[in-house]
Amino acid sequence: MLSQPTAADPVAFRAAQPGAEAWVSALCSHPTWSPVQNALKGIAEKMIHSLFLINCSGDIFLEKHWKSVVSQSVCDYFFEAQEKAIDVENVPPVISTPHHYLISIYRDKIFFVSVIQTEVPPLFVIEFLHRVADTFQDYFGECSETAIKDNVVIVYELLEEMLDNGFPLATESNILKELIKPPTILRSVVNSITGSSNVGDTLPTGQLSNIPWRRAGVKYTNNEAYFDVIEEIDAIIDKSGSTVFAEIQGVIDSCIKLSGMPDLSLSFMNPRLLDDVSFHPCIRFKRWESERVLSFIPPDGNFRLISYRVSSQNLVAIPVYVKHLISFKENSSSGRFDVTIGPKQNMGKTVEGVVMTVHMPKAVLNMNLTATQGSYTFDPVTKVLAWDVGKITPQKLPNLKGIVNLQSGAPKPEENPSLNIQFKIQQLAISGLKVNRLDMYGEKYKPFKGVKYITKAGKFQVRT
């Protein structure tokens, strides 16, 4: 496909373009160039070759090639695998086809399918694709088909910058935002009037320095630094109410709006709590190793500073309990459903934003329930019961009770469904982690500092 007749035949080319004649003859006389050799191919090409975005109904709505073009038909293998899988979640992330390998991720109802030709660490590609999706999210507020279609030019520009010849080039959002400005309503109006563009006219500085995550010349009138300590409880509670497994996964998300090149160090009251930590590249690892202090020059804007885990060896306080009674009667087309949620060990804070979701067995036709608090919905197609409870008040425990209608004649479900619980507790880090102080070096001004704690349910599951 490379040996196009026009290019391989200088004479024909000259005839077509008399102006360029001398030029080409000079090129052709070079001994290292011969038109034939390019006919032979089969050279290994690493990394990401092409990317296809596919929506849930199987339409390829965007394609981008970094090397030669790969036909859309390669996606047929993907569709085949998709059909075999029970649901979208079960589409294998790595698919082997006769000539290519397809590595895909599923994010926000979109499949990002990348085409690979040779050996590559699959995580490398997966991680990158997620980074692409994150960037879309960052730019357009959502990573959806419509958002991508509406901003197809920006998407293309972004993809062009993020990957060079299939190898990641600029993936830091700070850099990208300097290269390509995110769309805003105001800007698009201005653009349409003035004909100006989203492409930044200044060139990014961060990419060239040793701190690729921060641009130079940041200026704010109000200098602020906010840290959100967010902890999620992952737990499996068994039938009898005892904890099978529990651990705390935490992150510190930061929003830093500081001028210049501030050098921050954040210390904790009880850093030993953190069992396993992963860092944003800006953090100086050695400093953490030796002093347990987070020392860093922050990126500008929002970013995740660290994520950590508090090991399951420590006893994790479970802030809620669930009383449940779910039963399906033998040989009758109905069952009982009765669930009560209550607070436990909440350290004086209210548990709020409580939501319970249950994937009911397939045999369930409908549910007829009454909630003492909040509202519930049952989707007869997906068999998902969702109960939005809201705040728990210890005086009156929320309860959901009623009748389950089963398909008549169908066997009674083997297993009771598990209950997935979500909740939120403000102003509390359940692990007890506390920020001690934040110091800033390198700049003269006094920044405004803020720390917020919040505890949420992560993968919190109650078996019944």
Add this chain to the structure above:
Amino acid sequence: MSGNGIGYGEQGGEVAPELAQEAAPTTAPSVPAAFGLFSSDTKKNEDLKQMLESSKDSAKLDAMKRIVGMIAKGKNASELFPAVVKNVASKNIEIKKLVYVYLMRYAEEQQDLALLSISTFQRALKDPNQLIRASALRVLSSIRVPIIVPIMMLAIKEASSDLSPYVRKNAAHAIQKLYSLDPEQKEMLIEVIEKLLRDRSTLVAGSVVMAFEEVCPDRIDLIHKNYRKLCNLLVDVEEWGQVVIIHMLTRYARTQFVSPWKTDEDVGDEYNENNFYESDEEQKEKDRKVKKTYTMDPDHRLLLRNTKPLLQSRNAAVVMAVAQLYWHLAPKSEAGIISKSLVRLLRSNREVQYIVLQNIATMSIQRKGMFEPYLKSFYVRSTDPTMIKTLKLEIMTNLANEANISTLLREFQTYVKSQDKQFAAATIQAIGRCATNISEVTDTCLNGLVCLLSNRDEIVVAESVVVIKKLLQTQPAHHGEIIKHMAKLLDNITVPVARASILWLIGEYCERVPKIAPDVLRKTAKSFTNEDDLVKLQILNLGAKLYLTNSKQTKLLTQYVLNLGKYDQSYDIRDRTRFIRQLIVPNEKSGALSKYAKKIFLAQKPAPLLESPFKDRDHFQLGTLSHTLNSRATGYLELSDWPEVAPDPAVRNVEVAESAKEWTAILSKTKKEKPTEKFYSESEEEEEDSASTSATESESGSESEKERKEESSSNESSESSSSTGVSSDSESEESTEKKTSGAAEESDSEDIKKKAKEISKSRSTFSSSDTESSSSEESSSNSKSESDSNNDSDTEKSRNATSSKKGEKTVQGRKAPNKQDVFLLDLDDFYPVTTPVAVPAAAILSPSLTADLEGLSLSGSPVIDVTTQVFVPTKMHEMLHRMTGKGLSAHYQFSRQPCIFGDRMVSVQVTLTNTSDQKIENIHIGEKKLPPGMRMHEFNPIECLEPERSVTVSMGIDFCDSTQTASFQLCTKDDHFNVNIQPPVGELLLPVTMSEKDFKKEQGMLTGMNETSATIDVAPQNSTSRVITERLMKAANLGVVPSGQDKIHRFAAKTVHSGSLMLVTVELKESSTAQLIINTEKTVIGSVLLRELKPVLSQG
């Protein structure tokens, strides 16, 4: 355009969606929606063309946006190419960018038109702004048009020595693109890679290693010298680069270090070794060797230590890369640290989980202990996708042992009831595996499984049957009850596999259930015709077995079944029937075999092994695509086994070619440990100051030495990360300043003096502290390699001078008293001081050759004559060191004479010296490994070379006008050595004379692309014409062209191989600058020559 009539018909299907897009309000509001309704494809594109040609940027932009939209949808927009490509030079950045996007997509299809854009990029390549240079290179190299390969090559070479690391990074990316476009360029690209590998910038490291992996992953030798640097830089490289480097270093380490794993064996019996020694000599000796001598190579340790922090990376790919590195390289006792980080990744996205779990599954088979503490992290949630569930189950099964099995079985009980039946079935298999692996629970499991037989779900029951069958086979105890129970189930089970399993069980153990078995046969015989093939075979099997054990009751039944089978549709079943009948039913025809029928059918069957599907995956490197797919992916590079004996670790000592520092750095090794420490920490502290972080250094004074080592190196890396903001910037600034002011050299020479002093103090001990010396030497060589710029060779030269002086002194001072020492210092790369060698007179041959060459000259004009060389360089290049050559040493020099062996060859004088005390016989050239096109005329074999004698021979090499290396073997009677000759570009020329007029005429024809030029600073003492001539002559084999102007000096030469003219002009300007212009058709050589000549004049 002519194809449009047809095209319309073909694309008819596409019209509709495009119209829809047209009508959508989001795109191009300036186009009236109605327009689209009446337009065909062609017309619409017409409209885009008009917009592209309009004078307004906004219209162009709109058009480009729509075109990009088309590309994104995978629609063909190639016919717009001419209209789009015109806008490549647009001032508007966004238009430009979108045109780039378009170009990269369609240039391959429209190669001839794409060429129109090239000049724009060429211009941009020279832009003062590094980002513009970089992006020009990026786009240029992405245009997949073979015709521009030479231009790309040139651009890459130039960019690879750009001052900006960002441009160099892009050059590294471009290498891969060029290589995939034209693999023929490999050799030249490897040169560039080699150069970029020496780069110290963290920006470049990842990209160049990527290029290395793609172009020449087998050239592991290129890594040696950069190994320690890569290890030390690793923390600061961007995350994607880290992944690539770690994978490469894993491969590297497996070829260079010995296995750390054997040491895990006990080292107990060293005292009574002697007794064993005699009895079991070989084996024991091997063991002993390993046990006694294994200490981890410091470089091996360095790699492990420097990758460890990356386990904390937020990037899953990096964490996985480190994990596989530890798995494949670390001592078994240390690999445990990775498990925590891998478990952390399990909280990530489904796809990440999937890959990580697969890798954990493989690991957990071999080393259970690693993941046992995290058992609960693998507990399954009902919301997990099935593929994740099964992987978790797999791992839990691998981790099962006596201690945790009861907890696990309780957990499994929950899973068996899962609504996800596929998963439930997998759980049953897992229980089966646990039962076989842990004998204590076999009975419990079996009972549990039997309970499941009454399950409502067919899949669960079927799976249980299959697993029970396997279990019973492994448990030859009496399980009649279970078999009876299963026989009863046969009526209800419809899944073929399960039915077949039950039938097989009954057949196999028919003697234990003598009453039931015939009855089962009776039942199944009835339903034979409706059964699945699988079941039919087992019915036949059952019949045969019963016939043999209980023929009285079942004879007729069996024959009935056999008759049914005889007329079955499946040939497999017919075959089997015939086979069984012949074997069991006695008749006159049946041979001797039927006697053994009982033995054949009722033989003891080996129990099936219940194994993990991940059992054999560990032969793939973890974390790779091949591992995930469990089959070899294209381009997978095998991880080699550990070498029995480690290759020479000295290859990793950094000896940047012929630099003084490298020389002293090696020497610094000879220092005693203490001075090294001291020296090192001094430099450390200096850095510390600049980096304004608290000095932890001073505290560690009293700590033990080993700790100190670690501390210092770790400090170093923390330094580099902490200094990111302020200090590193200033550092680079400093280095540039230094470079211009020449201060770098001063400090260098100071360094040298200092080191030399230390050396002289204590040169006798050769300590093993490789790491330190390398790092200290690296820090000292910092400024040098960082400023890997145009005047690179300049500084190199001056260094060369100093080095040779220094080297001379030290070597001469030490050679005589301490020969051994010199050997240890490995002088391979040390340039010997030029020794006067008799240069054979040239005059004899040249006249006739001039005549010959005349015919070759390109222009054919008689005014251009090849002249004799003006200057013969006396510089000798080393080809073979006497140490590597076992006494034979070889040097070569370019005699600058027309070669007598062929008129396209460069003549090379090789001086062979025998430094040993025995004579060397039959010296000749062996196998040649020349790049394509290159030819070589070898010298006549030398019969015998007496000790302490030398002989000069000449040979001719046709380098094809490239600076590629000619590698060949130099053989003696019983040895052969690999040597190579690399020509400086100046030696690929033959001087010519011509008149000034001719020169100008020729020059006029070689403009544009054929002209390269540069402005240089000329040192004041160099501005006289004599010095200029002399210096240029020294650097390249040029002929002087008489010049009428004082300020302009002209030189002419032609290339040896193709006879292309090479015109060099030096035009002196005011304020001690000069314009250096080279005109030649050979643009590649021209630019290389330009680069080489630049420093020649600017040098003081």
